[in-house]
Structures are given as structure tokens and as C-alpha cells.
Amino acid sequence: MIKLLIADDETLIRMDLKSAFKGSCFQVVGEAQDGFSAIKLFKQFRPEVILMDVKMPVMNGLDASRIILELDASVSIILLTAYCNEDLMIEARKIGFSGYIMKPINSSNIIPTIEMMHRNFKNYHSAQCALEKTQRRLDNRIVIDRAKGILMKQKQCSEDEAYQEIKNVSKERNFPMSEVAQLIISNDQVKVT
């Protein structure tokens, strides 16, 4: 079951949505009437999908989504909106929504629509994470290579020996190799200036 949260200030819409999810792969874990309670319920139930109305009292759906995505970038947030203008779409893309559904909601096809948006977002998010990991690894390698070069010059040692030294310090001090390398680079820059 996929945990889902409904956030809409209109009781009727929440009721309709809730009944549409009966017997589906989605389990409605909570209902919020405003953005503030959406954040509260998100922290409590950790849903994977949130249906988020844009216009709500206390805190609107855009602000609530921004805060939720800062807490957890892997949650699929789907906007529910009665209007759809260019400004809203630009804002929505910036915040990182998984999609949007126009009101009035057609509950007959809402399940496959949300399922597809959620699946696409999950794929996108894991690809994004893998990309960031690769980039971080690449950045670390560049830093370690630079530090190796500095050590080779300072100690007149081989590349292997320089690498081994970074590795040993990293082990002894329980610091990642990239941070040890960064320290070596910073110390060298201090000496130069």
C-alpha cells in the first residue's frame, strides 16, 4: 500500500477523494484542512504521496509543499488546482511538484493518474540521487588527486605513497579521505600566500 495524505480545505473534496481511493493501492493516512496541518500530518505519518490543494487558509499549499520537500525531497506532491496559469506552473516546477490535477476532480481516472505521477517522480528522484552521488564521487576524486600532487611535491614521494598517506590519516582520524585531502590543499594554500 502507498501511504497518501489529502490536504484540501473543502470537506466535500476530501470526502470524494477518500472514497475514490477505497480498494486501491493507496491508503489515505490523513486529511488536512490547511497547509499547516498538512506539515504536521506529514511528520506524523510520513506519506509517500500528498494531494495538495493550492488555496487553503492559514498556510497555502505552495508554502506547505516547500517546507515538506525541504524535510524530505523524495515525497511526491501533486497539486490540486482550479486555476492553472503560467506563473503557478513556473512556481510549481521550482518547488519540485510531481504533477497537478485540475479541479473539478474526475475521480474515475484519478487512481492511475496519481499512480503514474508517483512512479515517474520516484524514478526521477532516484536518478537524481544517483547523479548527485556520481558527481560527489567525481568531486572527491579531483580533491584527492590535487592533495596527492601536493604531498608528492612536499615529500618527494610516489603517487602510491601519497595516496597511502591520505588513506592512513583518514583511517586514524576517522575523517573521510576527501576531507583529509581538502585539509592538505588548504594548508598548502596557506603556505603559498
Ligand SMILES: [Mg+2]
Ligand atoms: Mg482550497
